[in-house]
Amino acid sequence: MASGQGEDVTVLYVDSDSHEADATAERLERADERLSVRTATSAGEALQSLTDTTIDCLVSADDVGERNGLEILEAVREDYDDLPFILFADSGSEDLALEAVSAGATLYLPKTNGEEQYSVLADQICNAVERACASQRAATERRISRVVREINEALARATTRDDIDEQVCAIISAAEPYRFAWIGEHDPASNTVEPRASAGVEEEYLDRIEITTDDTETGHGPTGQAVRQGELAVLQDIPGDPRYEPWREPALERGYKSSAAIPLDYEDTVYGVLNVYADRREAFDEYERQLLSNLGETIAHAYHRIDLQRRNTEQIRQLERTNALLSTLFDTLPQGVLAEDESREVLAVNQQLFDLFDLDGSPDTVEGADCTSLAKSVSGMFTDPEGFVSRIDELISTREPVDNEALELADGRIFERSYRPLDLPEGAGHLWVYRDSTGRRRRHRELETILERMNDAVLVHGEDSTFMFVNRAAIEQYGYDEAEFLDMRPQDLDVPDEAEHVTERVERVRREGELVFETEHRGASGETFPVEINAAAVRFRGEPAILSIVRDITERKQRERELRRQVDRLDEFASVVSHDLRNPLNVAQGRIDLAREDCDSDHLDDAARGIERGLSLIDDMLTLARAGEQASDMEPVDLSEIARASWDHVETLDANIAVDIDATVRGDRSRLRQLLENLFRNAVEHGSTSPHSQARGDAVEHGSTSPRSQARGDAVEHGSTSPRSQARGDAVEHGSTSPRSQARGDAVEHGSTSPRSQARGDAVEHGGKDVTVTVGSLPDGFYVEDDGPGIPDEHREDVFEPGYSEDEEGTGFGLAIVQQIVEAHDWRIRVTDGEDGGARFEITDVVFVERE
Known part of the structure; x- marks a missing residue:
């Protein structure tokens, strides 16, 4: 939510009159440039906008079609308790105003005449958002402080590990926005985490999941990461983060949106891991993560305390008082810590504080000492000694928590101070935490130095969208x-x-953490140039920011255009060559037809088949050359629709097709149709009783879809009008006096005695009528399979090679074209067995398109 102070504020204005809604939105944005106003014309549209978009304030007219403003307010308050809601009514009414405020409206504002009312409304919107943000921040701090205080009190009372487990889970799960908490035991032998205590909205969640700590899918979640790395791990987006895939469905069913796992380690002992689930995304900011980490150390130390109690009764008395003062963890913290009571006497202090302030003695020597005197004794280290002391007095008087307040030292170092009020058994108290942040700030400077020296432009902007940092390359580039x-x-x-x-x-x-995209930028002189931007969400100088590495890709775009021109020239060359090759072959075909009128020779048939094969090779080689070009005419394509259309363009005989897919992909429609046609043709041609001869059988019995093949098919089946062709037809039907012609006639009518001739005979007689081709869906693509003889394992890597064919009359380019089209779409293809033993071609890495 925007704060309302200099930040953009997103407003949703609801009015059934769309023209009035748009006019009001325009006037509000003109009245205050911070406002970005969206509109809705119905209650349903408004509620959907709240779900889809982050809205900082909702303004509603009092008449919104099927509902009035109060009914919309009631619906909004069911899910959005803290969202500022302003009722912008047509006419003033004290009763309506009282009813609106009583129902939970932030403000009731009657409409008046003139433009001034929009300035007033804009001011009220910003004020309401600012108050809501301040209230939310204060509530968060109070909530976290309350949880920590309740857990610390529970730890002080706990006498067993079970007490700690149950109390910690109960306290955390009862606090907003947490829904569920559980503590698990890590088993190093099996690399698993087994639950031992839980509380909150669980509903058998732990029974449905498996969590490991190894390098597998179930070990990449927050729990496995926390155990392996020994530090807090957070996953802020359960619905969208791919790492949460193994547990996403049951988590979303229970309303979990983000998760944190805190290791419970003390020294060399791992006591378990605490898991916390929240009902919203991005629930764990840096402040909350630090508190959870400290809380994990506190809980682990409590386990350690109980272990010591079981071993030594004398230490139990010491640990009880230490627990009550929340000082048992001081020695384990990397920061300097001091606790004082209501009279400002030192209750506990750790060695890190002594080291930080270069104090003489040890922590034991200052217990009971006056904290005011101690503060004055070290104030001279700071650039503002009086301010150091007076600020301490101010914080004690207000008892308002403070985090990471910067303090400048005379020697150039920087300290950070945090303050928390304490509720002790004997009264109020105060907790101070100091840390030396000089190294961290130095690392920030080193990082900036690295960014400064990068050759690519580096731009960093904060949440207010203004740039925080630019490097030398950016200044030179723009x-x-x-x-x-x-x-x-x-x-x-x-x-x-x-x-x-x-x-x-x-x-x-x-939302996603990073994004790579291309756009066009403009420099100071007005020139424009294409750029590639690699943007990432980071923390810069301690604040959330967006870091963008910008690369000028003008030269790359020029190379792409040159490559495109080269491809176009190659395509033009291929077309010219294919044209020049076809012409003499077509002439040769005509000459052969004329020669048949003068003589009857088997050599003419062989020559005709050679020319036919040459023309097929030209077609397929030209197609293959063009198939590898990057797919450019991309559009949504319905797979079911194009599969049936492709089937209609293939000579399929009596083969059947089963389309079992209902999906839309983004692809080049013409190339995708060619891909499917080639796969269908391959399935039909090789799906007969002989895997080698179906194509020839199709051509002889039914005729090819090619005009050249059709002519030969007609000649064989029906006879030519040419006397010599008629003679050849008679030879085929009745047997020729030539032994060779007679053999061919027998092969066609009765089948040859050779295995290969017999197979061709079967193919002619039976064709592909017993073949069923299926188009089905895969999780990341689709497949085409048949129930024919399949492809042997030893040939599966060869079938996509250009020129490979088990059929002596095939060109061997059909599946090579398929592979080229697949690669042009950045997809993948592999051959495997079908469900019924046939060949199955699986095409994966396909991006599906949601249908409108």
Whole structure:
């Protein structure tokens, strides 16, 4: 949610009159540039917008079609308790105002005449959002402090590990926004985590999941990561993060949206892992993660305390007082920690604080000492000694928690101070945490130095969208100086058509963590150039930010255009060559037909078949050359529809097709149809009783789809009008006086005695009538399979090679073309067995398109 102070505020205005809604939105945005106003014309549309988009404030007219403003307010409050809601009524009514406020409206504002009412409404929107954000932040701090306090109190009372497990899970699961908490035991032998305590909305969740700590899919979640790395692990987006795939369905059924796993380790002992689930995404910010990490250390130390109690009764008394003061963890923390009571006497202090402030003695020597005197004794280390002391007094008086407050030291170092009020058994107290952040700030400077020296432009902008950092390369690339850059936003660099997409892209980066895309930028002199941007969500100088590495891809685009021109020239060359090759072959065909009128020779048939094969080779080689080009005419294609259309364009005889797929892919329609036709033709031709001869049988019995093949098929089956052709037809039907012709006639009518001739005879007689071709779906693609003889394992890697064919009359380019089309779409293809023993071609890495 935007804070309302200088940040963009997203408003949803609801009015059944779309023209009035648009006009109001325009006036509000004109009244305050921070406002970005969306509109809805019905209650249903408004509620859907709240689900799909982050809305900071909802403004509703009092008459919205089927519902009035109060009914919309009631529906909104069912799921959005804290969303600011302003009723913008047509006419003033004290009763309506009282009813609206009583129902949970933030404000009732009657409409008036004039433009001034929109300025008033804009101010009220920003004020409401600011108040809501402040309330939300304060509530979060109070909630976390309350959870930590309750757990610490429970730990102090606990006498067994079971007590700790049950109390921790119960307290955490009862606090918003948490829904469920459980503690698991790690078994190093089996690399599994077994639950031992839980509380909250569980409903047998733990019975349905398996969690491991090895390098497998079930070990890549927060729990496995926390155990392996020994530190807190967070997954902020259960619905969208692929790492949560093994557990996503049962988690979403129970309303889990984000998860954190905290290892419960003390020294060399692993006591378990605490898992916490929240009902919203991004529930664990940096502050909450740090508290959970500290809480894990506190719980682990409590386990350790109980172990010590069982071994030594004398230590039990010491640990009880230490637990009550929340000081048992001081020695395990990397920060300097001091606790004081209500009278400002030292209750406990750790060695890290002594080291940090270079104090003499040991922690035991200052217990009971005056904290005011101690603060004054070290104040001289800071650039503002009086301010150091007075700020401590101010925090004690207000008892407001503070985190990571920067303190400058005279020697150039930087300390950070955090404060928490304590509720002790004997009264109030105060907890101080100090850390030296000089190294971290130095690392930030080193990082900036690295970014500064990069050859690519580096731009970093914060949540307010203004640039926080630009490197030298960016200044040189764009022509702006650093001061100009720091007053600009990403939208100022994009050309107008692209600038409108900046906000959407920024939100995707924040949601997904990173994004790579291409756009067009404009420099200071007005020139435009294409760029590739690699953007990532980071923390920069301690704040959330977006880091963008921008590369000028002008040269790459020029190379792509040159490559495209080369491909076009190659395509033109291939077309010319194929044309020049076809012409003499077509002439030769005509000459053979004329020669048949003068003489009867088997050599003419062989020559005709050779020419036919040459023409087929030209067609397939030209298709193959073009099939490898990158698919460019991309569009949504219905697989079921194009499969049936492709089947109709193939000579399928009596073969059957079963289309068992209902999906749409993004592809080149013409190439996809060619791919399917080739697979169908392959299945029909090789799916007869002989895997080698179906194509020839089809041509002889039914005729090929090729005009050239059709002519020969007609001649064999029906006879030619040419006397010499008629003679050949008679020879085929009745037997020729030539032994060779007679043999061919016998082969066609009765089948040859040779195995290969017999197979061709079977193919002619039976064709592919017993073949069923199936088109089905895969999780990431689709398949085409038949129930024919299949493809032997030893040939599966060869079938896609250009020219490979088990049929002596085939060109061997059909499946090579299929592979080229698949690769042009960036897909993959493999051959395997079908369900009924035939050949199955699986095409994967396909991107499906959602249907509108």
